[in-house]
Amino acid sequence: MTDMLRFPDLALGELERAVLETLWDVSPLNPGAVHERVAGGRRISVNTVSSALKRLCEKGLLEREKVSHAYVYRPIVTRADLQRQLIGAIANQFGEEGGSGFLAAFVDLAEERGVETLRRLEQMIAHRLDGDAD
């Protein structure tokens, strides 16, 4: 899956997600430090965390830098970047034909969260439309 609901390279596992969140919080960190923070509750070896770290690097979400003999890891995409990529991926899979349906689905969602959310959204948009005078 792969197309509509699966995102090959954005697809993160639970551990990977926790690791990413941790590094968004504070970075750079070495495997040991990440392990400490992420292993809250779960009984996991440092190696397991290292695997996740490595996978995340391969996916282009983290970068690492050699410090003495080891590496420290840091995110190269922000939470916002990832959000954008994800939303974009979904949007694409629902046909480009304008994406009206997608927009509507989103507005529905915002509405569900309350009128307040809707208003906030409206403001954001107004702001953008002001910005680009076009």
Added chain:
Amino acid sequence: MTDMLRFPDLALGELERAVLETLWDVSPLNPGAVHERVAGGRRISVNTVSSALKRLCEKGLLEREKVSHAYVYRPIVTRADLQRQLIGAIANQFGEEGGSGFLAAFVDLAEERGVETLRRLEQMIAHRLDGDAD
């Protein structure tokens, strides 16, 4: 992925997606008919399509009705429903704390598609805000 980027029951495979699209287009259809439409290009057995059909039922995206000795399948969620569910899933995984980040990411995306899209979005929202007088 599983939490942030994976959606257990919304996660569809490529075949599943094609099948769903087909049925959104025309339904109900029996396995043979779905196979005909979906097997365009791919060399696939009817059984394979039946598997997908069955999985989709188990996921609650399709329902089937017995007609004589066999079943005909039809979607029970619309494309829009699925969009909403998907977007909702993503939104949830990015923290509920208001979801400002999520809103912003979305607006970014809309902006990328052009001011036209942004305006369309604005209108949709205005419309909702009118509707619910609250």
Added chain:
DNA sequence: TCATAACTCCGAGCGTCAATCGGAGTTCGA
């Protein structure tokens, strides 16, 4: 009536991918 075609259900094998860890080798620091 009987053969054929189409279905259903079951189960099995394959590929991918995340999670998990052990072992071997390397290096920094006390």
Added chain:
DNA sequence: TCGAACTCCGATTGACGCTCGGAGTTATGA
């Protein structure tokens, strides 16, 4: 120099989707 921490490699396990074959059931038509 010894130990702790890391890196890299490889292996296993468990999901899950794709793919199909076989066995059993049923409707249809010659």
